[in-house]
Amino acid sequence: MKKSVFLGAVAATGLVAGVASAGTLDDVKARDQLICGVNISLTGFGAPDANGNYQGFDVALCKALGAAILGDANKVKYVGTSGETRFTALASGEVDVLIRNSTWTFSRDTDLKFDFVAVNYYDGQGFMVKKELGVSSAKELDGATICIQTGTTTELNLADFFKANNMTYNPVTVLDDAEGQRQYVAGACDAYTTDASGLASIRATLPDRDNHIILPEIVSKEPLGPLVRHGDNNWGDIVRWTFYSLVAAEEYGITSANVEETASSTQNPEIKRLLGVEGDLGAMLGLDKDWAKRAIAATGNYGEIFEANIGAATPIGLARGLNAQWTQGGLLYAPPFR
Amino acid sequence: MTIASEQPQGSFRLSMLVYDTRFRSWTIQIVVLILVALACSWLIHNLVTNLAAKGKDIDFGFLWTRAGYDINQRLVAYTNDSTHARALLIGLLNTLLVASLGCLLATVIGVMVGILRLSSNWLIARLMTVYVEVFRNIPVLLWILLAFVILTEVTPPPNAFKVVEGKEPLAQMWLDGSVAVTNRGTNIPEPLFSRSLGNIDLGIFLVSVDLLAIIAVMVGSFLVNRRVIRSAATTQEATGIRPATWWKSALIWAVPVPVLLYVLGFHLAYPAFKGFNFTGGIQVLHSFTALLIALSIYTGAFIAEAVRAGVQAISPGQTEAAYALGLPAGRTMRLVVLPQALRVIIPPLISQYLNLTKNTSLAIAVSYMDLRGTLGGITLNQTGRELECMLLLMGIYLVISLIISSVMNIYNNAVRLKER
Secondary structure, three states: OOHHHHHHHHHHHHHHHOOOOOOHHHHHHHOEEEEEEEEEEEEEEEOOOOOEEEEEEEHHHHHHHHHHHHHOOEEEEEEEEOOOHHHHHOOOOOOEEEEEEOOHHHHHHHHOOOEEEOEEEEEEEEEEEEEHOOOOOOOHOOOEEEEEEEEOHHHHHHHHHHHHHHOOEEEEEOOOHHHHHHHHHHHHOOOEEEHHHHOOOHHHHHHOOHHEOOOOOOOEEEEEEEEEEOHHHHHHHHHHHHHHHHHHHHHOOOOOOHHHHHHOOOHHHHHHHHHHOOOOOOHHHHOOOHHHHHHHHHOHHHHHHHHHHHHOOOOOOOOOHHHEEEOOOOOOOOOOOO | OOOOOOOOOOOOOOHHHHOOOOHHHHHHHHHHHHHHHHHHHHHHHHHHHHHOOOOOOOOOHHOOEEEOOOOOOOOOOOOOOHHHHHHHHHHHHHHHHHHHHHHHHHHHHHHHHHHHOEEEEEEEEHHHHHHHHHHHOOOOHHHHHHHHHHHHHHOOOOHOOEOOOEEEOOOEEEOOOOOOOOOOOOOOEEEEEOOOOOEEEEOOOOHHHHHHHHHHHHHHOOOHHHHHHHHHHHHHHHHHOOOOOOEEEEHHHOOHHHHHHHHHHHEEEEOEOOOOOEEEEEEEHHHHHHHHHHHHHHHHHHHHHHHHHHHHOOHHHHHHHHOOOOHHHHHHHHHHEEEEEEEHHHHHHHHHHHHHHHHHHHHHHOOOOHHHHHHHHHHHHOOOOHHHHHHHHHHHHHHHHHHHHEEEEEHHHHOOOOOO
């Protein structure tokens, strides 16, 4: 009897893993709703606001996708995921796309059977400490207790960094950002480590934000981007090119305010193709002509999304840095729309 | 005239499988067995085909690759260069540590509270009722979180112990500077041996020869002491006079172990504040303490109820008879009531031990790195082998639970009512 219960449980696990199907676009259209996996508690990137509506940099891309595919940025259902549950949620088909500041790594792309379609934020891992600790460099953290979120690449980077610098540390592995923040504030750890953007976001929510500093060392490359299940290439193309349409829109000066006007007045063939005035790029994706126009109109181009959610004018106050257009010395470079 | 009630002979008809009581029970059992087997094979087939469709296989090879992450509570040696299997072992040992200590502590609490709840002292009995009702009616996760938050929020940070010239430190160490409670853990002195006998490498972990030697001497002392008491009893039976044994027992316990400790050069390393944290000594993490306390008092409330039920199941006549023989209340409980009550107490006690052990998997809520935190948390996420990790987790918890219940069943058989 014990054996059959065991096998039943095994098989039940398999059932959950098996509901993913090939045609994600068809599923989304049939459902008339896009299901987007987002961060549950990272202010500025993905977190519910006071009314319970998800807001943030990653959430805006979900809205653009909803507008491009279904014609309405509100036809998106957000599923909050933790660092531990996110990949299972995507692999099992619980979400259509995961846009949750996830780092693009080799093994996630290959062994975990996902496809990272683009990088929407170039990030790196940093450390936040209290000013009173008197530390000005991560290399002075020998022997420190460090809070770290489980199920992330940061755990491995942390181990590598301390090893490379011949230092020791005590890891405190916390379940999610909120618990990590609580323990850091309570002083249960000397430093909190995660992506520098995440640190800026946490610092922005602290009541005494001036008492905390983010150390200058960036100890890793963390290209964060949206990802989809491996094997459904058409769906991956849709997510990739919707994102690049927002990047290209910033490059060409198309904003949510002037997108209609630009479409009717522009003489630039590339912009005409992008906005569906000329040619039919949308049909190649399985969408209609106006997909990119709707995506841009939903929440604005990449620059608008950045400034509205995490830019210098927000409490999070991140500079564009690596995330500026290639023409401005950054890494954002949309391939040609033709 | 005879009324022949002949057995139906000869020809076997298919309908007999349903209508004949001799065959019906077999028919039903075989049909159910086939259905269960079909359901299982369908589920397994589904699993295999779906995995194949996603290009995934079931492969436990990841266990032998480098883990790459660190764990803060290690009972045996581990670094981030160790394998995932080693990380699994660390997690398993952490689970077993908190589960075994939790079962022990919960039993002590449960037996005490269960008996005190029957006390004739009105106040004590009511206090114990309040304890039982409060703790068993609130989810254990909340108790774990509460214990952890209290431990981390009310204790001083390590740098409060820092000694600055001309200023009194904000916090003081306890017990003559040997114990420091910070908001990370409790730092206690560590026993060390300056003339250590070294370690034996068992392949998986090292065993301290010093510890083995101490245990061997203690067992020896125990055996010799038992022998002394037995020979005293024999003398008493033969002559009616019991020779004094207390000084022999005192010598047996007080001499060999301290002598061995002296030979090994036993001393304590006190924790001292250095840099960011205390170094030296042993740090008992608050995540461990909180988990242990919360699980013990929560499960203790259930055990208390089982103990109370067991004691009340013994007829009051037994107690009255013991009193009539002149036994005092304590001995009546210990010698008459409890041995009989154990028969009623053990079966529910097994369930409580199993519950406590399984509840240790809530440890990640307070950042305690148990089996669920290492194998089911970090390893699962870093390798993406969800199915394999979950199978291993389920298998390991199943084995632990089966071991606990079989050991407890052996004990149950030993104390049960012997019918002759």
